[in-house]
Amino acid sequence: MASSESATILQRLEQLHPKLIDLSLGRIERLAAALGSPHEQLPPVIHVAGTNGKGSVIAYLKAMLEAAGLRVHVYTSPHLRDFSERICLAGPEGAQPIAEDALSELLERVERANAGEPITFFEITTAAAFLAFAENPADVVILETGLGGRLDATNIVRSPALTLITPVSIDHADFLGDTIPQIAAEKAGIIKPGVPCVVARQPDEALDAIVCNASDLRAPILAGGSAWDAYEQHGRLVFQDENELIDLPLPRLIGRHQIENAGIAVAAVRNLPGFEITESDIAKGLNDVSWPARLQRLGPGALHALTFPNSELWLDGGHNPSAAQALAGAMAELEERVPCPLHLIIGMMSNKNAAAFLAPFAGLTEFVATVAIPGQPNAYTAGELSTMARHQGLFAEPARDLEDAFNLSRSVAQGPVRILMTGSLYFAGKVLEAHQHGLARI
Known part of the structure; x- marks a missing residue:
C-alpha cells in the first residue's frame, strides 16, 4: 500500500x-x-x-x-x-x-x-x-x-x-x-x-x-x-x-x-x-535476477499453514492465453520431475479471456478454486470463473475468499499438493500481502 x-x-x-x-x-x-x-x-x-x-x-x-x-x-x-x-x-x-x-x-x-x-x-x-x-x-x-x-x-x-x-x-x-x-x-x-x-x-x-x-x-x-x-x-x-x-x-x-x-x-x-x-x-x-510473481515458489509464510505439510505454493501474475500456455508447460515439466497433484487458485480481471486462460490446464489439474480479487470491482466473480472453468472440463468450485479457496483445496486433496495461484498481477499482489502479513491484511 x-x-x-x-x-x-x-x-x-x-x-x-x-x-x-x-x-x-x-x-x-x-x-x-x-x-x-x-x-x-x-x-x-x-x-x-x-x-x-x-x-x-x-x-x-x-x-x-x-x-x-x-x-x-x-x-x-x-x-x-x-x-x-x-x-x-x-x-x-x-x-x-x-x-x-x-x-x-x-x-x-x-x-x-x-x-x-x-x-x-x-x-x-x-x-x-x-x-x-x-x-x-x-x-x-x-x-x-x-x-x-x-x-x-x-x-x-x-x-x-x-x-x-x-x-x-x-x-x-x-x-x-x-x-x-x-x-x-x-x-x-x-x-x-x-x-x-x-x-x-x-x-x-x-x-x-x-x-x-x-x-x-x-x-x-x-x-x-x-x-x-x-x-x-x-x-x-x-x-x-x-x-x-x-x-x-x-x-x-x-x-x-x-x-x-x-x-x-x-x-x-x-x-x-x-x-x-x-x-x-x-x-x-x-x-x-529477481522478479516476484513470475513462477515464484513461495517460501515460509502464512499461507503454508492453510494446506497439507510439504505442499508447494507457486505464484504467477500471468493473465492471458499465451501466459497460461507457458505456465501449464512449466507445471507439466514439474509434474514429470516431481509428481504432485496440481491445484489452481485463480482470480482474474473481467477484461481478460478467462476461458482461454483456463483451457491449457485441462487434463493437468486436479482442482480449481476461483476467487474474486479483493478491492477490484472490475474482477470476475468467483461464480463466473468457476462456470468458465467447468466449461473447459475442469473440476472447479467458487470460493468466498483466499482462505476459503485453500479450505476447498484441502477438502479435495489426499495429501501434499502443488498449488498455483495465478490469473492477475493484482491478485498476485494480494497473495504476497497475505503470505507475508496474514489474511487479515487483504
Missing part, C-alpha cells in the same frame, strides 16, 4: 479522466512541456514493448546492467503491492522503489503542473516517472510500455538507445486490434529511425508487421531465430549471434519460456550502443 499522503494524491489523479484507458500522446505531451520536458533529459533509454515477458526481460536487463556496475532507473506497470514499485531509482544497492516522501512530493508537482486538465492515470504517473528519472543520476533507463506502443504514454521518448519487442499475442484487443498483425504494428510503434530493435521470436505475421515498420524507419532489426538464438543445452544457456557463441548459466527464473526471455535480454545488452557488457556481467545477471 502507498502511504496515506501519496495514496490520497493517487486517488485524486484517477479522477482526472473519465476513461481508464484512452490511448493518445497529446495529453502527456502537454503535461511534459509544462514540466520542462523531462523526457528529453533522460540517460540512454531501453524501451520495451510486447505482450508477454516484458517484466522478466526487464528484470534480466536490470540485473545484467547492474552487474556491469551501471546505475539503472526502471519504469514498469502495474505494481504488485505498492505503487512506488513502478518507479525504481538507481542507488548503491541497485534500483529500488522510490521513497514514499519523494513520491508524494513528485505527485504533487505533476498534479500542480497538470492544473486539473483531463489526463489518464497512467499518463500523469508516467510524467512523474520521467521527472524522477531526469532529476536523479543514472546511466540507463529501462522503460516499459503500459499498453501497445504507438500511442502509449512512454512513447513521447523520441530517441531511445535501443528498443525491444517481446513475444506478441492477442491481448487488449479492444484497444490494439483483434489480429496479430494489428497488435504487432501497434507494438512496433516504439521503433525509431535508425535505432536498433531487438525482437523476440515471433509468429511470422507478427514479425512481418514489425519488419515493415522498421524498414520504413531504416531501423536495424535483430530478430530471434535469425540474428540471434538462445537455447538450453546440457543444463546451460547457450546464446549465439553473428559474432560468437557463449555458454552461460541457466537463468534463475523458472520455466522454459525464461530461456527465450533471457535470450532477448542477452541480445539487448550485447547491442546496447555505448556500453560494454561482458560475458561475466551477463552470467552474474542471470544468477542474480
